[in-house]
Amino acid sequence: MPGMLGQVLRNLFSRPVTRNYPAEPKTPFRAARGTLMLDIDKCIVCGACEKACPAGAIEVKPKEHLYKYDPYSCIVCGNCVEACPTHCFDITSEWRKPVEKMETMVWEVTRSKERARRTS
Amino acid sequence: MRASTVVPFGPQHPVLIEPLQLKLVVEDEKVVDVVPALGYGHRGLEKGAELNDIVRNIFMAERVCGICSFIHSWCYCACIEELLGIQSPPRAEFIRLISAELTRLHSHLLFLGLLADGFGFESLFMQFWRIRERVLDLMEAISGGRVIMGNCAIGGVRKDIDQDMARAIVKEVGEIGRDLRPPIKAILEDYTVKQRTVGKGILTKEEAVKFGAVGPVARASGLRTDVRLLGEGPYGEVDFSVVVEDGCDAYARTAVHAREVFVSLDLIRQAVGKLPSGEIRTKWKGRVRGEVIKRMEQPRGEMMYYVRGNGNRTLERFKVRTPTFANLPPLLKMLPGCELADVPVIVISIDPCIACTER
Numbered sequence: 397m398p399g400m401l402g403q404v405l406r407n408l409f410s411r412p413v414t415r416n417y418p419a420e421p422k423t424p425f426r427a428a429r430g431t432l433m434l435d436i437d438k439c440i441v442c443g444a445c446e447k448a449c450p451a452g453a454i455e456v457k458p459k460e461h462l463y464k465y466d467p468y469s470c471i472v473c474g475n476c477v478e479a480c481p482t483h484c485f486d487i488t489s490e491w492r493k494p495v496e497k498m499e500t501m502v503w504e505v506t507r508s509k510e511r512a513r514r515t516s
Numbered sequence: 517m518r519a520s521t522v523v524p525f526g527p528q529h530p531v532l533i534e535p536l537q538l539k540l541v542v543e544d545e546k547v548v549d550v551v552p553a554l555g556y557g558h559r560g561l562e563k564g565a566e567l568n569d570i571v572r573n574i575f576m577a578e579r580v581c582g583i584c585s586f587i588h589s590w591c592y593c594a595c596i597e598e599l600l601g602i603q604s605p606p607r608a609e610f611i612r613l614i615s616a617e618l619t620r621l622h623s624h625l626l627f628l629g630l631l632a633d634g635f636g637f638e639s640l641f642m643q644f645w646r647i648r649e650r651v652l653d654l655m656e657a658i659s660g661g662r663v664i665m666g667n668c669a670i671g672g673v674r675k676d677i678d679q680d681m682a683r684a685i686v687k688e689v690g691e692i693g694r695d696l697r698p699p700i701k702a703i704l705e706d707y708t709v710k711q712r713t714v715g716k717g718i719l720t721k722e723e724a725v726k727f728g729a730v731g732p733v734a735r736a737s738g739l740r741t742d743v744r745l746l747g748e749g750p751y752g753e754v755d756f757s758v759v760v761e762d763g764c765d766a767y768a769r770t771a772v773h774a775r776e777v778f779v780s781l782d783l784i785r786q787a788v789g790k791l792p793s794g795e796i797r798t799k800w801k802g803r804v805r806g807e808v809i810k811r812m813e814q815p816r817g818e819m820m821y822y823v824r825g826n827g828n829r830t831l832e833r834f835k836v837r838t839p840t841f842a843n844l845p846p847l848l849k850m851l852p853g854c855e856l857a858d859v860p861v862i863v864i865s866i867d868p869c870i871a872c873t874e875r
C-alpha cells in the first residue's frame with residue numbers, strides 16, 4: 397500500500413478525471429461512429445444495404461414500396477454506407493439521444509424507374 | 517477421512533465478469549478438486565457465421581470477444597485474403613498492427629485492474645482503469661469504435677491514420693507510458709499484492725507444455741511462446757522482445773502482463789514511425805474456395821481460425837479456438853491444493869475470457 401501513497405496524494409489534490417455529465421457532455425471524436433443518417437430521397441430501392449447489413453436492421457420491400465430501418469438493431473458498422481450505390485447514408489459522430497419509445501423508421505419509397513414513369 | 521463439500525464458484529461471482537462455473541471440492545479450506553461447468557455464454561457464433569456472407573462475417577468475428585475484438589477481425593480478414601489470393605497494402609498492415617497493439621494494451625490494463633479488484637485493492641483498480649480509458653479514447657479517435665473498432669475490412673482497413681493523428685498517437689502513448697509507471701510499480705512491488713499472488717496457482721514449465729498453456733500463462737511458466745515471433749505480416753518489420761518470467765505463479769503472470777504493456781506501447785510507437793505511405797485497401801472480387809488455418813497472438817494467447825469455403829456466398833465451416841479455451845486445462849491444474857480464498861485471484865490470473873471461449 398505505501399507504494400501507492402504518492403499517487404493517492406496526487407489524486408487527492410488534482411481535479412476529478414470524470415466529466416460532469418450531462419451538464420458537460422463529451423465532444424465526440426471526428427471519426428466516431430455515432431448515428432446513421434439516411435437521405436431517403438436519393439434511394440433507388442436496390443436493396444444492397446439490406447444485403448450488407450450484418451444486424452438485419454434494414455428491410456427493403458420494393459413491391460410494397462416500403463423501406464424500414466430499425467435504429468435500435470443497427471450497430472453503426474458502416475457496411476451499408478459502403479454498399480449503397482447512390483450514397484444515401486452518412487454516419488455522424490453524435491451519439492443518438494436516449495428515447496422513451498423504440499420505434500422502427502418507415503418510409504414510403506418507389507423504384508427510380510417507377511418514379512420516372514410516374515413523373516413523366 | 518475428512519468430509520468434503522462442493523462449493524459452486526460462479527457463474528455469478530463478484531470477481532467474475534463472465535459466467536464461468538467451477539465446482540470446487542473442498543476439504544476444510546483446501547480445494548482438492550475442480551469440476552468446470554461451461555456453456556452459460558454460448559451464442560452459436562460459428563453456426564451463425566456459416567449463414568452470413570463473408571463480408572458480414574467480419575462484424576460477427578469481431579464480436580467473438582468483447583475485449584480482443586480487433587485481432588479477431590484481423591485474423592478473419594487475413595484468412596479470407598489468403599483464400600482470395602489478395603494481399604492487403606503495407607500501410608493497412610501497419611494500421612492493423614497499431615490497432616491490435618492498442619487492443620492488447622487495453623486488455624492488459626483491464627486485466628491488471630481486475631486482478632487488483634480481485635483481492636480488494638480498489639484504488640489500484642481505479643488507477644489502471646483510468647489510464648485504460650485513454651487507450652479507449654485513442655481507439656475511438658482512430659477507428660470510430662471505443663472497443664469494437666470495426667476498422668478491419670477484407671483487403672485492408674477502413675480508416676486511415678493521418679499526420680495529425682499519428683503525432684497524437686505518439687504523444688499519448690508516451691504519456692500513457694509515463695503515467696503507468698506508478699501503478700505498475702505498485703502492482704509489482706506492493707507487499708499486499710505479493711502476499712496474495714506469490715506462490716499461488718503454480719503451473720510448472722512441464723505442466724504448461726503438457727496442458728497446452730498459451731500466451732501470458734505459458735510465458736509466466738518460462739515458455740518463450742508468442743505467435744508474433746513468427747514475424748508474419750508487419751510483426752516481421754518491428755523489433756520487440758517477448759516477456760518471459762520463471763515464477764510459474766500468479767505473480768509471474770501479473771508481471772508478464774505488466775511488462776507486456778510497455779512492449780505494446782513501444783510497438784505502437786515503432787509502427788507509427790514506420791507507417792508506409794500508400795493505399796489502405798485492396799479491391800477484391802469473387803468468392804472463397806478452399807480452406808485455411810491462421811494463428812494470431814491475442815492478449816490472452818494464441819488463437820486459431822479455421823475457415824473453409826466452397827465457392828458459395830457463405831462459408832462452409834468457420835471454427836475459432838480462443839486462448840482461454842486452451843488455458844482452462846492449466847487452470848484446472850493450478851487450483852487443486854490451494855486455499856479457497858485464493859481461488860478468485862488464481863482464476864483471474866489466467867485472464868479468463870469466457871464469452872469467446874464459448875462463442
Ligand code: SF4
Binds near residue numbers: 473475
Ligand atoms: S450501419 Fe451497419 S448495422 Fe446499421 S444499418 Fe448500416 S449495415 Fe446495418
Ligand code: SF4
Binds near residue numbers: 439446456480483484
Ligand atoms: S443501398 Fe442505398 S439505394 Fe439501395 S436500397 Fe439501400 S439506401 Fe436505397
